[in-house]
Amino acid sequence: MMDPILFVMGVLVLLQTSPNLAMSQSGDGAVRVNFCCPDEEILRLRKVGDNLPKGTIQAECVRKKGAKNILEGMEISVLDRKNNQTQVKRTLAKLGNKMPKCGRGLKITRLHTNLYANATSQFYPYGSGYVRILTDGSHVRLLTDGFTVAFDMSSIIRPAEKVDTEDYCLADTWETDNGDSFDDDNEILALSCDPCLEEVLCYFARIFFNGLTGRRRLLIGGDVRQGVLFDNIVRIGDKNGDNEVNFEEFESKIVEYLKIAFNILDRDNDGSIDEVLTNEAIKEYSLEFFEQILNNAVEYFDSNGDKSISTDDFISVLRFNDRNEDGEVTIYELIGMSLINLPAPLYTAYTLLDEDQDEKLTVDEMLGFLRRTFTIIDKSGDCNINLEEIVTALGASNLKEDFQLGIQLIGQQYITLAKYYVDGFIAKADTNKDTKVTLEEIVKFADFSFIDKSIQIAPSMADPNGPTFAYLTGGNRYTRRGSWRKDGDRAVVVWLTTLNTFLDNPVYQSAPAQCGLAGAQ
Numbered sequence: 134m135m136d137p138i139l140f141v142m143g144v145l146v147l148l149q150t151s152p153n154l155a156m157s158q159s160g161d162g163a164v165r166v167n168f169c170c171p172d173e174e175i176l177r178l179r180k181v182g183d184n185l186p187k188g189t190i191q192a193e194c195v196r197k198k199g200a201k202n203i204l205e206g207m208e209i210s211v212l213d214r215k216n217n218q219t220q221v222k223r224t225l226a227k228l229g230n231k232m233p234k235c236g237r238g239l240k241i242t243r244l245h246t247n248l249y250a251n252a253t254s255q256f257y258p259y260g261s262g263y264v265r266i267l268t269d270g271s272h273v274r275l276l277t278d279g280f281t282v283a284f285d286m287s288s289i290i291r292p293a294e295k296v297d298t299e300d301y302c303l304a305d306t307w308e309t310d311n312g313d314s315f316d317d318d319n320e321i322l323a324l325s326c327d328p329c330l331e332e333v334l335c336y337f338a339r340i341f342f343n344g345l346t347g348r349r350r351l352l353i354g355g356d357v358r359q360g361v362l363f364d365n366i367v368r369i370g371d372k373n374g375d376n377e378v379n380f381e382e383f384e385s386k387i388v389e390y391l392k393i394a395f396n397i398l399d400r401d402n403d404g405s406i407d408e409v410l411t412n413e414a415i416k417e418y419s420l421e422f423f424e425q426i427l428n429n430a431v432e433y434f435d436s437n438g439d440k441s442i443s444t445d446d447f448i449s450v451l452r453f454n455d456r457n458e459d460g461e462v463t464i465y466e467l468i469g470m471s472l473i474n475l476p477a478p479l480y481t482a483y484t485l486l487d488e489d490q491d492e493k494l495t496v497d498e499m500l501g502f503l504r505r506t507f508t509i510i511d512k513s514g515d516c517n518i519n520l521e522e523i524v525t526a527l528g529a530s531n532l533k534e535d536f537q538l539g540i541q542l543i544g545q546q547y548i549t550l551a552k553y554y555v556d557g558f559i560a561k562a563d564t565n566k567d568t569k570v571t572l573e574e575i576v577k578f579a580d581f582s583f584i585d586k587s588i589q590i591a592p593s594m595a596d597p598n599g600p601t602f603a604y605l606t607g608g609n610r611y612t613r614r615g616s617w618r619k620d621g622d623r624a625v626v627v628w629l630t631t632l633n634t635f636l637d638n639p640v641y642q643s644a645p646a647q648c649g650l651a652g653a654q
Contacts, residue, residue: 163226169230189237301325302325352366352367403569442493
């Protein structure tokens with residue numbers, strides 16, 4: 134039979150930062166809290182699967198004859214914050230019977246109620262590490278995956294959020310759906326809802342963040358174990374200047390990026406992106422959209438803060454390419470040849486990008502190149518480009534008709550797929566059904582079933598059309614045996630010739646387009 138302790142601990146959602154769990158204290162010194170279940174009922178923890186992740190735990194109160202809540206009058210130890218954090222003893226009193234209503238975000242925390250003279254510990258499996266609960270006579274310490282959180286009996290684990298008295302409950306006795314029961318005088322359960330687990334953006338952001346940080350649950354600037362790309366996350370995400378990024382700061386940066394994209398899509402500035410439900414919004418992309426991508430990419434990769442991208446930004450990774458050991462890595466040292474020895478179209482592209490040939494691509498240089506390229510494609514002059522304009526511009530640069538057809542087919546595949554996903558997402562995100570989709574509705578999007586369905590579809594339908602892609606890259610499966618190399622060389626010649634003609638456009642020698650961010654200045 135499954136060990137009941139292991140079962141319960143295996144489903145605890147224990148996070149790594151500790152806000153205060155509010156307790157209502159009456160005039161007699163009693164601490165008033167909600168009890169999860171009334172007398173004659175017991176808390177049951179059960180696994181559910183319908184429309185929720187496998188193994189998700191939910192709680193309910195079930196009738197059990199003779200069950201009596203012994204929390205009333207129980208003595209606990211709390212910290213008196215008004216008296217130098219002195220430990221004082223209080224008794225629990227019932228505020229009411231109320232259990233938090235959670236979907237997939239039920240959070241269960243075990244709390245010790247007695248104080249031991251000497252520190253003791255218990256170990257339970259949790260993910261790839263352990264949860265260790267220590268009681269040392271002054272407070273309870275929780276060590277999860279190597280990260281330490283100290284809290285007293287008036288605290289509960291929850292990221293950067295105060296848990297009000299109405300939002301949690303306590304239970305002294307509980308059972309699992311396989312019949313195992315618990316009645317430990319030294320432990321009680323605290324039940325609350327973790328909002329992050331109920332929201333798609335927060336949920337996946339946390340998974341990503343935990344994957345980046347491992348057991349520490351923090352990104353620390355300058356940590357040699359992390360590397361330059363992790364340092365860059367700290368540099369752009371650190372909000373309070375402590376040279377660290379916690380999950381709240383990480384999520385805040387993601388929302389910041391989302392807000393930028395939202396404002397671009399909100400063409401009429403009404404606080405809603407219902408515009409994306411039109412075909413044009415999916416088919417057309419503004420210059421500002423590409424400019425914002427470029428600006429934020431530079432912000433992230435610009436490690437030394439000189440508003441440019443160069444090998445200097447990756448010197449910690451490229452130091453082994455520093456052949457003359459002068460502390461700098463030139464492009465020659467990096468690629469093993471002079472740039473002028475590259476194919477002519479590639480060298481031309483570089484000279485148009487790096488206007489002063491100093492081997493640093495500044496923001497202004499890259500924006501100038503982007504705006505001129507956009508001008509060539511934007512034949513309508515409306516500061517938006519679409520697939521048809523891209524194919525037309527490539528055709529004007531002598532791209533062969535069969536290659537134009539291939540670009541059209543692949544591009545249309547992704548436009549159709551994007552339209553399907555966007556329409557579905559907008560319909561689900563519009564929770565108040567006012568045909569308007571606000572930034573808050575997107576951030577709070579909670580329909581995991583739509584995400585699960587999308588994830589199932591994407592691997593098959595989001596792959597490029599294999600034969601078409603192979604044709605464009607010279608890997609045509611229908612080529613006669615022995616002709617693969619010839620077809621590959623042919624494809625390279627086609628693309629380099631097109632690029633050479635495209636870059637020879639006189640627009641690259643003129644002033645850049647005055648729309649997008651430039652037009653707004």
